Amino acid sequence: MTKSLEEKIQKDIEFQSIIKDLIENDTVLEMKKYRQHYETDCFEHCYTASYYCYKICKKLRLDYKSAARGAMLHDLFLYDWREKGDRKGLHAYTHGKCALENALKLFDLNEIEQNMILRHMWPVTVVPPKYFEGFILTIVDKHCAIEEFNEHMSKKRVFKYAYILFAALFLKKIG
Numbered sequence: 001m002t003k004s005l006e007e008k009i010q011k012d013i014e015f016q017s018i019i020k021d022l023i024e025n026d027t028v029l030e031m032k033k034y035r036q037h038y039e040t041d042c043f044e045h046c047y048t049a050s051y052y053c054y055k056i057c058k059k060l061r062l063d064y065k066s067a068a069r070g071a072m073l074h075d076l077f078l079y080d081w082r083e084k085g086d087r088k089g090l091h092a093y094t095h096g097k098c099a100l101e102n103a104l105k106l107f108d109l110n111e112i113e114q115n116m117i118l119r120h121m122w123p124v125t126v127v128p129p130k131y132f133e134g135f136i137l138t139i140v141d142k143h144c145a146i147e148e149f150n151e152h153m154s155k156k157r158v159f160k161y162a163y164i165l166f167a168a169l170f171l172k173k174i175g
């Protein structure tokens, strides 16, 4: 996440008040331990997705509070998905259910929040979300994954240019 987006999210008092109890919960904070896409951990991924869902759903006059809360918990699966371990089934198909089960152990969730967590992998999984808020999350989730990939690539590019510059300077010195 860029510094400016991070600051913007932090300054949004309404958004922060909607997700306050979630982001202060120790189990939710555990998502910071697990990498989601590239350098982005699961907590940051959910936090960003939550903010985008909140903004879009508010603009569309949907239930933006449920959208923000559901999105914040949508990847609460709490394991390293790159390691198979003794998990059954493919992560892409099963983690929505796993995240929902974990979230329900911690919070009272309404029908919209539950359904958007369970169905967020659509269309990879067959059954679509039941509510508009859930559809928004399916799009936002993919958008965040692309942003995380782009961030990774731009960092890689910086290292590549730094390396080329360093090599050129070195060659000039010994040449």
Ligand SMILES: [Fe+2]
Pocket (backbone or CB within 6 Å): 074, 075, 095, 120, 121
């Ligand atoms: Fe997911």
Ligand SMILES: [Fe+2]
Pocket (backbone or CB within 6 Å): 045, 074, 075, 141
């Ligand atoms: Fe996600």
